[in-house]
Amino acid sequence: xxxxxxxxxxxxxxxxxxxxxxSIRDVARAAGVSYQTVSRVINDSPSVKASTRQLVLDAIAGxxxxxxxxxxxxxxxxxxxxxxxxxNTRLYGPAAALEGIEEATRAAGFAxxxxxxxxxxxxxxxxAVERAVDPAGAxxxxxxxxxxxxxxxxxxxxxxxxxIVETPPDPAQAPRTWVWIDDRTAAMDATNYLLSLGHxxxxxxxxxxxxxxxxxxxxxxxxxxxxxxxxxxPVEGGWEPRSGYRAGLQLARDPDVTxxxxxxxxxxxxxxxxxxEAGRAVPEDVSIVxxxxxxxxxxxxxxxxxxxxxxxxxxxxxxxxxxxxxxxxRQDQEPPWPxxxxxxxxxxxxxxxxxxxxxxxxx
Amino acid sequence: xxxxxxxxxxxxxxxxxxxxxxSIRDVARAAGVSYQTVSRVINDSPSVKASTRQLVLDAIAGxxxxxxxxxxxxxxxxxxxxxxxxxNTRLYGPAAALEGIEEATRAAGFAxxxxxxxxxxxxxxxxAVERAVDPAGAxxxxxxxxxxxxxxxxxxxxxxxxxIVETPPDPAQAPRTWVWIDDRTAAMDATNYLLSLGHxxxxxxxxxxxxxxxxxxxxxxxxxxxxxxxxxxPVEGGWEPRSGYRAGLQLARDPDVTxxxxxxxxxxxxxxxxxxEAGRAVPEDVSIVxxxxxxxxxxxxxxxxxxxxxxxxxxxxxxxxxxxxxxxxRQDQEPPWPxxxxxxxxxxxxxxxxxxxxxxxxx
DNA sequence: TCGGTTATTGTGACCGGTCACATGGCGCTT
DNA sequence: AAGCGCCATGTGACCGGTCACAATAACCGA
Numbered sequence: 001x002x003x004x005x006x007x008x009x010x011x012x013x014x015x016x017x018x019x020x021x022x023s024i025r026d027v028a029r030a031a032g033v034s035y036q037t038v039s040r041v042i043n044d045s046p047s048v049k050a051s052t053r054q055l056v057l058d059a060i061a062g063x064x065x066x067x068x069x070x071x072x073x074x075x076x077x078x079x080x081x082x083x084x085x086x087x088n089t090r091l092y093g094p095a096a097a098l099e100g101i102e103e104a105t106r107a108a109g110f111a112x113x114x115x116x117x118x119x120x121x122x123x124x125x126x127x128a129v130e131r132a133v134d135p136a137g138a139x140x141x142x143x144x145x146x147x148x149x150x151x152x153x154x155x156x157x158x159x160x161x162x163x164i165v166e167t168p169p170d171p172a173q174a175p176r177t178w179v180w181i182d183d184r185t186a187a188m189d190a191t192n193y194l195l196s197l198g199h200x201x202x203x204x205x206x207x208x209x210x211x212x213x214x215x216x217x218x219x220x221x222x223x224x225x226x227x228x229x230x231x232x233x234p235v236e237g238g239w240e241p242r243s244g245y246r247a248g249l250q251l252a253r254d255p256d257v258t259x260x261x262x263x264x265x266x267x268x269x270x271x272x273x274x275x276x277e278a279g280r281a282v283p284e285d286v287s288i289v290x291x292x293x294x295x296x297x298x299x300x301x302x303x304x305x306x307x308x309x310x311x312x313x314x315x316x317x318x319x320x321x322x323x324x325x326x327x328x329x330r331q332d333q334e335p336p337w338p339x340x341x342x343x344x345x346x347x348x349x350x351x352x353x354x355x356x357x358x359x360x361x362x363x
Numbered sequence: 364x365x366x367x368x369x370x371x372x373x374x375x376x377x378x379x380x381x382x383x384x385x386s387i388r389d390v391a392r393a394a395g396v397s398y399q400t401v402s403r404v405i406n407d408s409p410s411v412k413a414s415t416r417q418l419v420l421d422a423i424a425g426x427x428x429x430x431x432x433x434x435x436x437x438x439x440x441x442x443x444x445x446x447x448x449x450x451n452t453r454l455y456g457p458a459a460a461l462e463g464i465e466e467a468t469r470a471a472g473f474a475x476x477x478x479x480x481x482x483x484x485x486x487x488x489x490x491a492v493e494r495a496v497d498p499a500g501a502x503x504x505x506x507x508x509x510x511x512x513x514x515x516x517x518x519x520x521x522x523x524x525x526x527i528v529e530t531p532p533d534p535a536q537a538p539r540t541w542v543w544i545d546d547r548t549a550a551m552d553a554t555n556y557l558l559s560l561g562h563x564x565x566x567x568x569x570x571x572x573x574x575x576x577x578x579x580x581x582x583x584x585x586x587x588x589x590x591x592x593x594x595x596x597p598v599e600g601g602w603e604p605r606s607g608y609r610a611g612l613q614l615a616r617d618p619d620v621t622x623x624x625x626x627x628x629x630x631x632x633x634x635x636x637x638x639x640e641a642g643r644a645v646p647e648d649v650s651i652v653x654x655x656x657x658x659x660x661x662x663x664x665x666x667x668x669x670x671x672x673x674x675x676x677x678x679x680x681x682x683x684x685x686x687x688x689x690x691x692x693r694q695d696q697e698p699p700w701p702x703x704x705x706x707x708x709x710x711x712x713x714x715x716x717x718x719x720x721x722x723x724x725x726x
Numbered sequence: 727t728c729g730g731t732t733a734t735t736g737t738g739a740c741c742g743g744t745c746a747c748a749t750g751g752c753g754c755t756t
Numbered sequence: 757a758a759g760c761g762c763c764a765t766g767t768g769a770c771c772g773g774t775c776a777c778a779a780t781a782a783c784c785g786a
Contacts, residue, residue: 071772073433301664434742
């Protein structure tokens with residue numbers, strides 16, 4: 001195939017060591033039109049005659065042409081690239097949301113960049129935003145913690161972005177595109193469920209809160225108050241199983257604790273471990289309910305009753321909103337908003353004093 | 364600050380609606396040098412006088428200049444961008460490796476792109492590689508499954524890349540940069556450990572294998588053979604807890620099964636759940652050992668004995684190798700290779716018939 | 727058959743960097 | 757003091773697309 005004089009080689013061919021890529025000029029030559037016409041075709045301009053378009057399309061297919069992202073970005077064309085700014089991707093929520101975003105970007109032919117914002121320090125946030133904005137692409141910020149929130153506020157207003165948040169900020173203050181799952185209501189449902197089992201009250205192990213108004217904690221509190229029941233002090237948790245373990249050790253010491261709602265499933269497994277070590281059986285002595293429904297939750301011992309949150313769907317929705325903001329997607333094509341849903345398994349049951357009346361199921 | 368006549372505004376300022384970015388020409392004007400000198404400074408060219416360099420550096424800082432990645436890529440400069448091609452990021456291994464790569468790229472000031480290769484079909488693989496190669500950046504392929512392997516082979520030889528694999532391919536066949544953890548030896552260690560507890564043999568639940576030579580399975584088999592012990596047929600597992608559950612149900616039916624090595628921790632938790640439902644206690648009746656040491660493994664009931672694999676470190680190492688391949692990093696700065704390590708917890712113990720002599724610890 | 731729209735296509739300049747090469751200044755040798 | 761080479765810097769062209777605008781072709785009614 002080398003040295004074939006029949007067809008003219010791409011403009012500069014292998015003269016340099018860079019892999020010879022085919023450009024719109026090559027396509028134009030092959031199709032017998034101008035490079036601008038090729039540009040119009042690849043951008044779906046309506047003002048190209050159907051026959052001409054087909055000619056160009058054939059040339060594109062024949063030469064295996066692919067538009068160069070860098071050139072397009074440089075010339076100010078449609079970007080087709082998204083960068084995700086997120087905190088620790090080891091956590092289930094951000095990881096699953098990222099997975100959903102990836103699927104959506106891939107389906108739409110967008111490139112995806114990722115940048116983790118480790119700390120919430122102004123310097124770190126500033127650096128992250130500056131670097132992410134660089135290729136003139138769009139931004140998605142996953143903001144479940146303080147660092148994410150700080151990042152959100154550091155994004156210049158002229159950069160197209162969408163945010164995945166726990167609860168939407170004041171719309172008057174920040175007219176942005178947001179996406180979230182109503183976990184306040186979900187927390188109420190979970191709390192009510194435990195109450196309905198006969199527990200006197202429900203304790204709460206929190207994910208890290210940066211404001212007084214964590215929706216999960218708020219939902220839990222609201223449910224207790226509406227039931228006219230004592231509201232225990234929430235136990236400060238974290239994101240990881242280890243902090244759940246610590247919180248569980250503390251709760252296990254209190255014989256009045258019969259039901260615990262956990263801010264996420266990692267916390268829940270830590271609490272369950274602590275209970276096991278303290279000799280308190282789950283769910284016979286203590287009921288545990290988690291949050292998120294991680295893939296492992298159904299296989300814990302006992303299987304975890306938890307609140308399912310479809311972060312993957314949330315990520316896909318967020319991307320859909322972003323491209324409709326960019327004017328490249330249609331509003332009517334946006335997927336529906338995911339809903340939180342209580343998944344009843346076996347880690348919660350009636351409290352010990354009610355066991356006689358409502359014996360626990362044997363799995 | 365608007366309309367200040369003191370300093371000349373950036374070349375085109377806000378004449379168009381795009382965010383006015385400062386270019387090397389702006390910097391050059393401010394520093395009183397040519398744009399090429401600015402280019403030299405930002406690329407650490409040695410042939411710039413120290414005083415001139417400082418002049419330019421000051422101008423850069425003053426104007427807040429940041430090189431435009433797209434322009435640099437287009438002009439064939441150093442790219443400073445890496446794209447990761449990986450299979451499902453929901454799995455612990457790829458996810459943790461990706462996390463390590465992200466940390467390393469961030470520290471090095473590289474941009475990071477991600478592309479998931481869903482299936483291993485030639486079309487999918489081809490598309491993934493073509494898109495990923497597009498910005499002329501470097502590539503990292505995480506190849507723990509068939510799709511990843513297919514991707515590996517589809518990367519053109521002139522694209523700089525490094526691969527994270529389970530076991531290195533024949534170096535003669537593919538002179539590439541590889542990085543891996545010796546899990547064959549680790550599987551032998553885990554198997555030997557179970558044997559040393561007194562088990563007659565050890566069963567194996569496999570992660571999906573695309574060749575006969577999965578290192579984990581090979582290590583398991585080698586250990587059994589060296590001990591002169593019966594080698595049971597491996598049970599076909601998968602990546603997810605659910606397939607571990609199915610495999611566990613099958614194994615639980617066989618009273619001879621007293622020890623099970625699982626290809627990963629997700630499988631292990633599925634097996635444990637199946638055993639629990641079948642009324643076989645872990646570790647009293649059956650011992651379970653996992654692979655990977657996911658963050659939750661220590662908190663399972665019982666805590667899982669497993670083989671720790673530091674995928675995060677592996678990802679960082681891979682990136683270090685990649686940039687030294689690119690000529691931008693130093694070989695002596697590469698981090699050490701991570702080693703697999705058996706973490707003994709409580710999911711494995713002596714078989715039932717030996718319980719009298721070696722009673723199980725009560726946690 | 728002609729002028730005036732309108733649909734379609736082509737031309738030139740530009741985005742912000744890099745490369746190759748040309749040029750200026752300096753110290754050194756002879 | 758002229759000639760040389762090296763260091764430091766500047767100039768022009770180019771990467772592969774896009775934009776604005778000009779130019780041509782096709783079509784219409786009068």
